Amino acid sequence: MREQPEQQAPPVQRLRIQYAKRGRLRFTSHRDFSRAFERAVFRARVPMAYSSGFNPHPRISYAGAAPTGSASEAEYLELALAQVVDPADVHAALDEAMPDGLDIVETVVSPGGALADQLQASHWWVDLVVDPEQARAAVAAFLAADSVPVSRMTKKGLREFDCRASVLALVVTDPDPEAAPQAAVRLDLRLRHAVPAVRPDDVLTGLASVAELSIEGSPLLTRLAQGPLDPETGEIGDPLRPSA
Incomplete structure (x- = not known):
């Protein structure tokens, strides 16, 4: 044996x-x-x-x-x-x-x-080289849409999914000149984790599809937080100290 x-x-x-x-x-x-x-x-x-x-x-x-x-x-x-x-x-x-x-x-x-x-949502900064007015128009069109389908290659092949449903909040703000000296715009993004997972680059693809947003170079993506999601306030909690 x-x-x-x-x-x-x-x-x-x-x-x-x-x-x-x-x-x-x-x-x-x-x-x-x-x-x-x-x-x-x-x-x-x-x-x-x-x-x-x-x-x-x-x-x-x-x-x-x-x-x-x-x-x-x-x-x-x-x-x-x-x-x-x-x-x-x-x-x-x-x-x-x-x-x-x-x-x-x-x-x-x-x-x-x-x-x-415990990891139900994420908070991101997305720093971009893009015209600020174009970015604001694209964000407004994205948020007004009922759904924004995008495609991404996964382990199971090319898959299409709705990236709009996972976006909890999306706001255009000014970038930090020290952290992102080349950026003209910062997107403040909060994402609900779902299956398949919607990533910040999927949201950028969605913005380009609804408003033909033209982005120069590579965006700088920074995750600030992820954790449990409060369904009432939309706040992202701490997975090291989850609330009861």
């Missing part, structure tokens, strides 16, 4: 971590980040819990990763541990082990529940 794999002990503690992708590291793919993070976990000697089976791997749960090329202040993951630790010690060790630009923002004991279920 084939030898059975060793069964690992269940985790005794879970930590929920907020991290950021900044500067040039916004071009890091989710796969690249996960490799860098697992190396950092090893260097920091975090007492990870491991999966059972013939190829045990550290129990790290990722959720809601931003698209490659996007900066973000609000990325999240959860660690399952084999020992009870001080979150502050793990935070300091991981932050030291991670490359500059992939930064640990906060580490807490997990409040429980599935992390993915």
Whole structure:
């Protein structure tokens, strides 16, 4: 009979971590980040819990990763541990082990529940080189539409979906000259997470389709927050401290 794999002990503690992708590291793919993070976990000697089976791997749960090329202040993951630790010690060790630009923002004991279920909406800044009046007209036309169909290539092939339904708020504002010196316009965007997920670039495609908006160069996408959505106020909460 084939030898059975060793069964690992269940985790005794879970930590929920907020991290950021900044500067040039916004071009890091989710796969690249996960490799860098697992190396950092090893260097920091975090007492990870491991999966059972013939190829045990550290129990790290990722959720809601931003698209490659996007900066973000609000990325999240959860660690399952084999020992009870001080979150502050793990935070300091991981932050030291991670490359500059992939930064640990906060580490807490997990409040429980599935992390993915807490990530219901996102708040974005989208900095563009575009005529401000054209941008305002395009946003007005987009918000007035009942639906705005767009297409995107997915793992299952080319898929068409409505990007308007996921937009909770969309406002044209002035950009920050220090953060985005070339931009003429900043879109302040709040998105409800749905299936398929609507991304900021899908909204830009939708704006171009309803008003032929002409955008120069590549937009700068920055996620400011993601978390549970209050259906009454539209506010995005904190997945590290979800309300009851």
